[in-house]
Amino acid sequence: MATSNEHKQLHIAMFPWLAFGHIIPFFELSKSIAQKGHKVSFISTTRNIQRLPTLPPHLAPLINLVKLTLPHVHELSPNAQSTMDVCTDDVHYLKTAFDGLQPEITHFLEKESPDWIVYDFAPYWLPSIAGSLGISRGFFSILSAWCIAFLGRSPDDMINSTDDRTTAEDFLKPPNWFPFPSIVCFKKHEASLIFANNFTVNASGVSDTYRVGMVLKGSDCLFIRHCYEFEPQYLPLIEKLHHLPVVPVGLIPPKNVADDKDETWVTIKKWLDGQEKGLVVYVALGSEVVVSKSELCELALGLELSGLPFFWALRKPAAASTESHSVELPDGFLERTRERGMVWTTWVPQLEILRHESVGGFLTHCGWSSIVEALMLGHPLVMLPILGDQGLNARVLVDKQVGIEVPRSEEDGGSFTKESVARSVRSVVVDDDGKMYKANAMELSQIFGDTKLEKKYINHFIDYLEHKTKSCVHGCVA
Template identity: 75%
Template sequence: MTSTQSSDECKQLHVAVFPWLAFGHILPFLELSKFIAQKGHKVSFLSTTRNIQRLPSRLPPHINLVKLTLPHVQELPENAESTMDVRTIDVHYLKRAFDGLQPEVTRFLEEESPDWIIYDFAPYWLPSVAAGLGISAAFFSILTAWLIASLGQSSDRMINGLDIRKTIEDFLTPRKWIPFPSKVCYRKHEADWLMTNFSVKASDEVSDTYRLGMVLKGSDCMFIRHCYEFEPQWLSLLEKLHQLPVVPLGLMPPETPAIVGDNTWVTIKKWLDGQEKGQAVYVALGSEFMVTNTQLVELALGLELSGLPFFWALRKPTAGSTNQDSIELPVGFLERTRDRGVVWTSWVPQIQILSHESVCGFLTHCGWSLIVEGLMSGHPLTMLPISGEQALNSRVLEDKQVGIVIPRNEEDGFFTKESVAASLRSVRVNGERKIYKANAVELRQKFGDTKLQKKYIDDFIDYLEKKRRVMA
């Protein structure tokens, strides 16, 4: 390496990031941006105006929020700029609007010439734009390694639609190119959901498999929220399948923020302090994937039937969302469970709740972020997956025996209050299945190892500094 190259690599980088229009994607991209900015590098965070207005107001000084104007698509509700603003079956219209951002994003890259552009799965058109401008391009996957590996045997096959599953039966067994024992596949009701909600709606629209194939084919590397200490074989498989450097970022566990004078936490902590140690269940199913009201009723009645103390973070659809199905708890439920349960319908300090000594387990929909937060606290999981990736996550974790998946009818996915109650009791610390707690505590050594996870981020920043394209 010449002295000139060494000097170039040490200069401040300019990194642009461009997430898909879902807050389950936007927030991890924002965390990634913070890591980069904290090392003194400049970050341009690109998203639409309304989504940027929803972000926290306090950010590191090196992060510049770049507002983009989402093109109008007639089928979208007014001011709909994220997946939380639309019904699941209408997300493809949001993708159509997202693709309309190409000219504005291209213009930004031409004018600002960042060293890197880091993007999500959706902008299939962006890698070729970056290559033409000599900008290093990376796919940052918040999707799990097993999901990506299951989608296609190679990027070319994904682009040409050769690995698309066309029937329900195609979803029910692990993909043939996975070379090690695996239970990563779907159940019938999950496959039905996928076929209903994620089939391409019109001949001129672009499938998610095509988007991801183009992104993988055109990227210089893949960054992924994963680590070698947990299921490392999937990282090696991704590199082999797509002939692409795969750089794990670690699990990106959230820091536990100091909460001073926050009335919400004061109120919640008072309730938690009043519970016996290791007896309460924390329940959170995320903020975007809503269960039906029938499922909500069974879940509530199951919590009641379990006899366990519970704190339920029940997020309502956001204002203006078309996911405004009414949230109606069973008649009399709140009164009957008043002495041992809380239903909280606004923001909660989740890390603090999971860290409290009264909490014994976590009922979750198996979003990857929530899994990380639950296991970094060493809690066994009661799993109720709702969407496609969550189902695969639950297979991996069930195989690791860190929790139990609530039994459901294979045909329609229906679950009962009895199955909820029995599952919750099964993962209690002093229940009959102590193996779940023991395995969750063992994984806490990996998921909660801040020194280990920090090392991954340091290595990632080093990769950015050394592997960017140096223009002649």
């Protein structure tokens, strides 16, 4: 390891929001930093740290897993430490608990004095604390560039709610600060939920847009899970809107490989091996998305009606304990589809399933991580966005013609039917249109699966950390 001032070992603190869709990209980026010989303090709550994948032995000495005690909020279970542990309506209470980590984080920064603190959207109070201690500050957005651009015209507008969008209907079209044609907007059933959950003050005392605005305003730079080779126009737009250097870190494709001796993978692989090549629909809506009982029923019956083989990763989120959010499947469904379908209710090695030659399409909620995994392997998509940024992601991917959205009825809150599910699945996997979706997805795999491109972005990211820290060492402002 080099020891000169030109290549001194840095200490980077990483502090993600309490959701595994955020924690895992932060964790993967931490491993890339350690791979370059720098020290990382990965900070989260005790239970979340315990749920992390095992570190590779050669990186473990460089990554310190820092466990914080999440303050208890009486509306939450004592074990609720991530969004997968709570229902969607209670996530704002988790943000209240998260804000209670401020004293512990402050103590850590005062004691350890890292060169950088890289944080998520949630700790709006952290940039000023780190700045007062002379620590370089980076906001790492795991959301796509179009989502950040959509959120607000400027940090001050986001903080003060002055960007002229005052009702849910205002989110049904691209914002007026987009200087180019765009299809990035919400649908009616999404907009009302987004407006209520993200643009209004919640139990934590602030809105999510306020958090993002404060984080953007107080940061030295924005790191983002994106690349110029895919939808490049949003990156310079963000830089212009927020007056911040924007440093894409690449798409952070996963690198985990399932153990051939792992019983779960052995069982799943045996089933997949028995299916016809390119016909299996892989279905996964993430570990934190909870669909209603009626939506679950229509999805199941739609898969049955499609006549195609399917593998359904149907994990029950810990919070899905109510009657309306149960994972009870329609009567007789498992028996009727036994010959061509498998429903798996615990963890599955998603990347290995997607790599299997029998898989011909992915029915997904359009979380950014799932999109990256699907497109790196050239799979067309059947899109069923549920929450947050997923709808915006779906609009972009439909425009790229890598798949279709399951049609929904806006008259009754965005419901969908078994017929619409069946038609969508067949259109992507076996109908003539599917050839186009597959070809376009394969073309994008040249970007999403390009390991050399990914390495280039990671190297540039590390160089940025080193250069800006080095500037501070020589008396410059970070």
